[in-house]
Amino acid sequence: MLALCAGSFDPITLGHVDIIERAHALFGQVLVAVGTNSTKEYLFDYEQRMELVRGALGHLPGLKVEPLSGLLVDFAREHGATMIVKGLRFASDFDFELQQAHMNQSLTGIETVYLPASKGYVTLSSTIIRQVSKLGGDVSGYVPANVLEAITARRGR
Numbered sequence: 001m002l003a004l005c006a007g008s009f010d011p012i013t014l015g016h017v018d019i020i021e022r023a024h025a026l027f028g029q030v031l032v033a034v035g036t037n038s039t040k041e042y043l044f045d046y047e048q049r050m051e052l053v054r055g056a057l058g059h060l061p062g063l064k065v066e067p068l069s070g071l072l073v074d075f076a077r078e079h080g081a082t083m084i085v086k087g088l089r090f091a092s093d094f095d096f097e098l099q100q101a102h103m104n105q106s107l108t109g110i111e112t113v114y115l116p117a118s119k120g121y122v123t124l125s126s127t128i129i130r131q132v133s134k135l136g137g138d139v140s141g142y143v144p145a146n147v148l149e150a151i152t153a154r155r156g157r
């Protein structure tokens with residue numbers, strides 16, 4: 001079964017890696033969709049975010065990483081994804097995700113499967129990584145090695 005994991009991944013964190021690895025173990029195949037939201041200001045551009053996702057997850061056989069444009073449910077259908085897989089952290093994730101899952105299900109019938117965030121990553125988000133790294137903090141415990149390298153390279157510029 002092909003599981004679809006979508007996000008902006010700015011940048012990919014160990015929390016994302018954990019969810020994608022677990023989805024891969026459960027469902028056998030994973031497609032990662034890297035989206036862009038025009039109202040957001042990004043730390044890494046689109047190409048960089050895709051490259052960082054590929055670099056962080058290269059150990060997963062058959063993993064695909066594609067740019068996301070348009071509706072997630074259309075993207076899922078075009079790529080033959082069986083379900084959407086999401087990580088759930090706090091109750092606030094749930095409120096938002098339930099709304100999305102209901103809308104997606106009513107649009108095409110696609111189901112959303114939730115995996116609980118692993119203990120060590122429950123409070124981890126790309127947003128907090130961007131904030132801490134912009135101010136020069138050490139994020140090495142929270143991001144894959146290739147992301148740490150990219151963050152360090154940006155600082156050196």
Ligand code: ADP
Pocket residue numbers: 006007008009010013014015016019085086087088089093116117118121122123124125126127
């Ligand atoms: P963020 O919410 O960190 O800015 P994204 O928009 O890229 O990241 O999130 C994509 C998906 O990854 C969402 O389903 C979100 O719930 C999940 N996710 C993000 N961080 C974590 C984490 N630390 N643990 C589990 N799931 C996560």
